[in-house]
Amino acid sequence: MARADPPGRTGHDDPEPGVERQGLLPRRGRAAGGPGPPRGRLAVLAVLSVALVAGVASVAARRGAAPPPGPERAALGATVGLLDWGHMAKVPPWLSSIEEGAEKAVAIVLGQSLKPDGTASQLLVDRATKAKELLDNGTVEALIVSGGDPKGTGHTEASAMAKVLTDLGIPKEKIILESQAFTTAENAWFALRWIPKGTGQFYIVTSEFHMPRARYTIDAVFSHFYRMVEETYKDDPSWKDKARRYPRLTIREVPTASFCGNSSSNLDGNLTDGWTPIKGDVSDLSLARRAADEFWYIGSKRVDDDLFGRSEQQMLWPVQIDVTQDPDNTANFNSALAAAMNVHRALCVCTSPPEGKGSEVDYPLRLPASTQFPDGVQADDWERVRSSCEPR
Helix, strand or coil: CCECCCCCCCCCCCCCCCCCCCCCCCCCCCCCCCCCCCHHHHHHHHHHHHHHHHHHHHHHHHCCCCCCCCHHHHHHHHHHHHCCHHHHCCCCHHHCCECCCCCCEEEEEECCCCCCCCCCCHHHHHHHHHHHHHHHCCCCCEEEEECCCCCCCCCCHHHHHHHHHHHCCCCHHHEEEECCCCCHHHHHHHHHHHCCCCECEEEEEEECCCHHHHHHHHHHHHHHHHHHHHHHHCCCCCCCCCCCCCCCCEEEEEEECCCCECCCCCCCCCCCCCCCCCCCCHHHCCHHHHHHHHHHHHHCCHHHHHHHCCCCCCCCCCCCCCHHHCCCHHHHHHHHHHHHHHHHHHHCCCCCCCCCCCCECCCCCCCCCCCCCCCCCCHHHHHHHHHCCCCC
């Protein structure tokens, strides 16, 4: 995969999309003279059907509870069983919206949990503001705001970010809403349907503590997608490319610098298996805590486990990704782990929530975070490094 250097239910407040979308997954129309309905659109309807059937079960699963038994669960299982996900999610390479190496660019703005009242946290405002800069200076032509409603607030993360952007003066036709995703993997997978025709560059906009995991996850999802399509069409005579290589997006990172303060957070950083249980508003966790949790998530290989899928907890994510099948995975993992390690070490002093509470201190991290391990440290040392800073 080209590499450049330096987690739903659709809310009823989503703005109406302003432009005709062209993408990889749902916009496959009928070929000239070809029979049958557009399969890609059926795939989108199928996904939306699963979202509607899943309903409460999906939200409960995302909160760590078992999906409720009964008709909803049975109906969901039957619906998923009828769908040929692998077949319906493929688009012939010669119809791809991606033009490898092209300068045309789109940015994805990744969501995170909203405040209990359904409004955007400061982290989301920071991400939307940074994305606006990319649009204003002509770096990208459109913004994909991605995130569903995993907390059940009645508002999607995508709609909250779209509101921030429109309040900042961004025209609605420049904003593409992806309001299904509950996870970073779903952010990546569902974004593929909205890639504008002729796009070669894909910018990730998210917070600095989230960027290593986001980049690693998006690399893994996109690589799986490319291999899946190549395997499907490798013997198709309509594919004129002798190399049988699906066009790749160049991925670029645009991390935001969150507020770094020196007061204690409002939530106790009581760990269970290494991941902070959220008993209130995630926005009240300190920046240091967020960085430590993200570091654990990568180092423990929890990301890899989740990508392969615990299907009973990932109702909208029927795709199982085995990262060991990606020839670039080891290098991508080490880069992500090193970046997360550097972010964790630098942000350990940021004991305030990134909402701007407490006295601000000088921002301690140089962005983008280095993807090289610190001197004398290797990948196997990640637990020792993490234990050197146990923030609240």
